[in-house]
Amino acid sequence: MTLIATRPDPGDARPYTFPDLQRVTVAGGTVIGAHLPGQALASAMLLLDAGAARESAGREGTATVLAKSLEEGTAERDSAAYAIALESLGAELSPGVDWDTFRVGVSAPVPQLLDAVRLAAEATRTPRLDPADVNRVRDDEVTALRMDWAQPGPRADAALRADLFGAAERFGRPMHGDPASVAAVEVDDVLAFHQAWFRRPGVLLVAGDLETLDLAALGEAAFAGTGGEPLAAEPPLGVPVRAERRIILVDRPGSVQSTLRIGHRAPERATPDYVAMTLAATVLGGAFTSRLNHLIREVKGYTYGIRGSYAMSRRFGRFEVAAGVQTAVTVPAIVDTLGEIARTEEFGVTEDELAVARSWRAGQLSVEMQTPGSIVGALSTLVVHGLPDDYYATLRRQYLETSLAEVSAAAAAHLRSQGLTLVVEGDAAVIRDELVAAKIGEVVDSEI
Amino acid sequence: MTSPSAPVVATGYPWPIETTRLDNGLRVVVSEDRTAPVVCVNLWYDVGSRHEPVGQTGFAHLFEHLMFEGSQHVAKTEHMRLVQGNGGSLNATTNPDRTNYFETMPAEHLELALWLEADRMGGLVPALTQETLDNQREVVKNERRQRYENVPYGDAWLRLLALLYPEGHPYHHATIGSMEDLNAASLETFKAFHQQYYAPNNAVLTVAGDASPAEVFALAEKYFGLLEPVASIPPAPSAHLPGPATSPVRETVTAAVPAPRLYLSHRTHQFGTAGYDAITVLAAVLGNGRGSRLYQRLADGARIAQPDYIGSYGVDLAHAPAPLIITATAKDGVSVETLEEGLSEVIASLVTEPVTPEELSRAKALLTTAWWRQVSTVGGRADTLSRYATQFGDAAAAGYRLPQWLAVTADDVTEAAAYALKPESRVTLTYLPESNGESA
Incomplete structure (x- = not known):
């Protein structure tokens, strides 16, 4: 017999631990940091209460167009200079929207995280949003959605969502909009969304080696120039279910x-x-x-x-x-x-x-x-x-x-x-x- | 804002590495890290689709599926149940070069994972049935439909391989195989396949995470030590190629795709060589990120390419010159000819306009982040060590890759471009929509 027939018993269970958390309140916002000793990389995410649910009817996809416009230049530098500054840190920006939040994520080697968060904040708080750029990004997003919708899945997802939540309701329309709704997004929709929802501090999340990272400095970078109180939560929608399949x-x-x-x-x-x-x-x-x-x-x-x-x-x-x-x-x-x-x-x-x-x-x-x-x-x-x-x-x-x-x-x-x-x-x-x-x-x- | 100076990195693998070899030839690599209570068990078998003879394409990958269907002491469906039912994540992949299997477990289940891997290394054949083969053949055919046939541009990789590598070359056919060959797969062939290649002396076992070398070495001896080595494992067919292709090849596909798309590809150098390190940096300069030449000149500058679908990347194959793939999709109203002209100009610029210090440091910074991301999990680390042990005979060689990328100079990139990216060595795969104005 060359194989061991008996399945081994488990060894001693190790205790479960989640990284130690630290909270810092600075510049009107909150930073939550998780300590990951020894990791070469660190991640940060700015979380804003600016989800897709806040988009106007018929303009679903406004937040996505805004997300893709953030890197088209800022008050300080044009899009090429921005891309090179950020990527020279080894960082890439990942702005995105879901039903509840708008998220701007960035990862970089630990020593570069502060500069990367400064650049992420620059794009989030002071994007240039030149009308010509926003229109072009919107057109590109319509094309990208058509590419995506040529795959199996997105149309089925949209059909299910419309049936469950109602095609006339925001929650019954695709989270990132559809080719028609994105095509209808105007520059003013994008500017208004930024104006209305990107001025509160939000919350900055950080994971990395906190012995090296300065949470207060990260928070100051993320929250500079912001103000306002958190928004009130809205009630759940209920659970109506079809009488027949x-x-x-x-x-x-x-x-x-x-x-x-x-x-x-x-x-x-x-x-x-x-x-x-x-x-x-x-x-x-x-x-x-x-x-x-x-x-x-x-x-x-x-x-x-x-x-x-x-x-x-x-x-x-x-x-x-x-x-x-x-x-x-x-x-x-x-x-x-x-x-x-x-x-x-x-x-x-x-x-x-x-x-x-x-x-x-x-x-x-x-x-x-x-x-x-x-x-x-x-x-x-x-x-x-x-x-x-x-x-x-x-x-x-x-x-x-x-x-x-x-x-x-x-x-x-x-x-x-x-x-x-x-x-x-x-x-x-x-x-x-x-x-x-x-x-x-x-x-x-x-x-x- | 400070400008980052060129990073100095002594090693890309700052964790300990201990290795041993059992008497039956199994190489065992251990990388201890007590940070989290998790451990990854990873096995590389030195067999991939490059070993498949004519008429048996897709067999290495279909075999990988059979490895999850039970073995001598593990009932059908029990493998998955035992790993997930003890908190673990698992998977396996097959590519032209090799087949890997891995599970990350809460650390107290290390011994279970080793027992499962040993049982399917040494005891798969007795458990293999026609019913299992028939079922997994259907699963794999559905995998082929889902990943390659039912998505726009999904067969690009299958087509590129056939254009890049000559008939009879081990990389000529794709790992997923053909429906005809899959239909013809017989049980006896798979039993022979296992006995031929799934031998301790054709594998590397790596354990990374919350376990000590002494403990792992003892468990490896206990569970794998009595397995018999296989005396003469036949090598894969010769993969020798004299260098980049000498005449261009074109294929145009008219299909249900939403926009014209181009894939330009070249055979370059083998993964693991200095030449391929230069190609890796070149690919990042050319097509990784919004600051890359392709994005800056064609998506942002001339605005002829869709910004979400432009880039370049190498496919890290180790047994023959590996492909560099450059792809772009036309914006509305832009002809595929205009797009190809634009791509060709940007590729040519890598020779005529030397890479600037800013471009080089941007590319290296992105590669540095990508490297650290790859080794940020015990699973990523274990797979990396298995690769270097399998392909270069030395797990610790993993530590050299990042420093070697960072040592690549602008001249190296120019030289790599001049060698590998000549128009006469180019494969051009073009997708055109079936009809204009087709809606999604």
């Missing part, structure tokens, strides 16, 4: 796969069921051994991968299953997917499955939080959702201690297999008749 067909002629986006609305991030819901979704569609991936990929071979999860922001959430399946097996793949969602809703999860989900989620809090970038991301979750500094240790304990009954109850309460919207983006001429005949739900054609 509906299939939305998005035609993609010649497509060799059908792109599936199947979902319904769910509670916002602050829900007390957050941990139990996450564990239930991990069993259903999160882990590699999840019910969905096991059946649809490992048993049936219909797909390269299938995932199911809850995504939750400050005001709303949604449950979604996403996959690309071979065109010829579109209907069987959907039927099997619905079966696993319904089974999980009705009968909950098993202790064996839950054990995997608990340990995986808990372990990931160490395994996936090694870098300055990932720690800054973790800090942003604390700020956006008002969570305490010891949150990750608490979360880890909750993952390990939440009971089978709680997880199954969360699956029953927050999976709604009869109220799902099923978006199928594929070759309609090939799959339509079979979809209709399957009687899964009314089949309608998307106008996207």
Whole structure:
């Protein structure tokens, strides 16, 4: 015998630690720093309460155009000089918008971080926003969105979002807008968005070697020239769910796969069921051994991968299953997917499955939080959702201690297999008749 | 604002490295770091798609999938369940040069990871079934559809390889393989593949993170030490090439793409050589970031290229001159001819307009950040050490790469451009939309 037959037992568990946090209040804003001794790189992120939700109707994508305009020159230097100054530090700016926030991230070797944050603040607080540049960036963004929308996925995402949240509502439109809404963005929209939402200090998040980094100096750089009080939070949107299932067909002629986006609305991030819901979704569609991936990929071979999860922001959430399946097996793949969602809703999860989900989620809090970038991301979750500094240790304990009954109850309460919207983006001429005949739900054609 | 002076870096790998070799030939590398309670186990097998004979393209990668489907003491589906069910992250990848497997675990599960890796190194064949092969063949065919066939420009890499490397060269075909060959894959072929290449003397095991060398060496001996070496592992087909191509090649694809796009590519030098270090710096000067020549002159200056889709990069292959790929997508109303002319001029400028000190220091600063990002996780470190041990026989050689990039001079870049980027050695792959005015 050349192999050891017996699986080894684990060694002694190491205590879980999240980096030590320091808070500094300076120049009207707050800096939160996480200490990562020995890392050559450091990351910083300026977090502004200026999410996509603040855009005007019909002008979705305004914040994205602003994000892409920040590097087109500042009050101090033109775009070429800015790019060379920043990149000569080894830094690149990553401005971006999500539903809740506008984020300007920057990473650099530790000794260069202060200069990099100064440049990030210069672009964020005093961008030139020359009208000709903003118009050009807007046109480029329309083109970039058309490029993106030629891939499978974005149209299906937009169709699902419109059905769940209402095409007339901001949350029912794509987070970064669509080609038409971005084309409608005017220079004044971009200027007004900057004027209205970029003048408060916001919060600066820093992860790196705090024995070398000066949090107060970083904060002074980030908050110079700002003022104003934090904005009041707005209430959650509620969780209406369809009375009957509906299939939305998005035609993609010649497509060799059908792109599936199947979902319904769910509670916002602050829900007390957050941990139990996450564990239930991990069993259903999160882990590699999840019910969905096991059946649809490992048993049936219909797909390269299938995932199911809850995504939750400050005001709303949604449950979604996403996959690309071979065109010829579109209907069987959907039927099997619905079966696993319904089974999980009705009968909950098993202790064996839950054990995997608990340990995986808990372990990931160490395994996936090694870098300055990932720690800054973790800090942003604390700020956006008002969570305490010891949150990750608490979360880890909750993952390990939440009971089978709680997880199954969360699956029953927050999976709604009869109220799902099923978006199928594929070759309609090939799959339509079979979809209709399957009687899964009314089949309608998307106008996207 | 201070201007950064040229960085002085003695090593790109400031963590300890200890190595040993078991009697069966398995090389073991350990890099201890107690900062976080996590450990990565990484294995490089010196087998990739360059080893595949005609008619068996895609086999090395399909085999990689089979390695997750159970082995002598690990039931089907148990591998994934044991790693994720103990908090870990795992994956594997195959490229032309090699196949790697890795899992990052909470440190108390180090021994489990080693046990799992040993069991599939030494005991895969008894667990391999026709049912598993048939299932994973379908999964891989769906991977091919999802990543290469169902996305605009998705087959560019497949086409470039065939244009860059002659018929019969080990890099001529892509790792994902052809549908025909995948359909023809037989169980016996895979059993033979494993017995041939998945041998301790054809692998490097690296452990990075919260574990000591003594502990890892003892566990490696315990779990891998009794595996038999394979006596004569056949080398890959010869990858020798005399140098850059001597006549240009063009291919034009009319397809369901949203805009005209160009890929210009050249064979350069092998990864790991001084010549390729110069190409790496050249690629950053030319096409990395908004301060690069391509961005400044074509996206920002002439405004003929879409700013989100312009750049250049090397593909770090080690067994034959590696490709440099330069790509740009036309802005609305710009012809592909205009775009190609612009790209050609900027490429030619690398010879006619010497790289300035500012361009060189910008490129090196970006490469420095990229290097430190790569080694910022135990997983990135373990993979880097496995690479250098496999390809250069010395894990510690990983520490030289960053200093060698930083030592590249403007003259080195000019020389590399003059050698490798001649128009007569260029592969030009052009994508054109099927019809004008097609909407998304």
